[in-house]
Amino acid sequence: MSTVLLIEDEPALGMIVRDSLEVRGFTVLYASEGNEGLALFRQHQPDIVVADVMMPQMDGFTLAEHIRQDDPDVPIMFLTARSQTADVVRGFELGGNDYLKKPFSLDELIVRINALLRRKPTSQPTTTALLPIGHYQFDPSKQKLMLGGQTVLLSHREAELLRRLYEQRNQVLERSVVLTELWGDDSFFNGRSLDVFITKLRRHLREDTQIQIINIRGIGYKLIV
The missing domain is CATH 3.40.50.2300 (Response regulator)
Incomplete structure (x- = not known):
């Protein structure tokens, strides 16, 4: 047990x-x-x-x-x-x-x-490689977002959300899926919380103007790089 x-x-x-x-x-x-x-x-x-x-x-x-x-x-x-x-x-x-x-x-x-x-996942894939997001480098395992000599330490949920957006880059990441996986359900309150995290990720990525996180109304989000 x-x-x-x-x-x-x-x-x-x-x-x-x-x-x-x-x-x-x-x-x-x-x-x-x-x-x-x-x-x-x-x-x-x-x-x-x-x-x-x-x-x-x-x-x-x-x-x-x-x-x-x-x-x-x-x-x-x-x-x-x-x-x-x-x-x-x-x-x-x-x-x-x-x-x-x-x-x-x-x-x-x-x-x-x-x-x-x-x-709770029974096993978690380990990602050791740095992921390129525009001019940024993203280290999912250490929850770090790097640009030049600057490093931002992301929260667990910010890192998980960014990883999912990266894996689905240039495609739509469904809102209901990410809410269920990271928040447990797609209730209204959790949806508002997700919106807050999307805003934070946009702020973290703002130094590269080619990067966009687009809101696909009623469906989800798309990371464009």
Whole structure:
């Protein structure tokens, strides 16, 4: 059965969630704060991370940044009472895969965990070559976009989106496909989040005026190089 790393600084809630997961057959690693959670992640390499956002010492967003440096694929779910759009978008931008607002149903939590685990890739192709995008060089494995002596470090989701656009360059990358693969579903909110990431990639690539990311209304996006 799958191993869940649970990081939650409210002891009562942490115990309830841990017990509920263990009853359903999950192996649960529990930490009460971010630094401890990161150490457990690096030691045990769990199948999924479920982390509170607001924690002492290291918050959930910072934890996610560290985890994404080690593992670009492990699913990360945030638990939080914060529901402002900016917070949610930031969580996805840092590599989060799902966002559950407190208070939540334990049944819903478990359904979402199982959904994320089903989407987790069993193997990930390793890309070591630099990909030419106009005058830029793109390193998908290190999430770096380079032009001359300048390097931009992309977020996990920016790099994955750019990789897909590159693989489909001069063709349409379907919006519904990329939303399902990177966000989990093609809901309206996730669509807005995708639009934010497209805008960021356009900004990163603006030094080469020959490069365009075109919006194909109602269908998707096309990278023209």
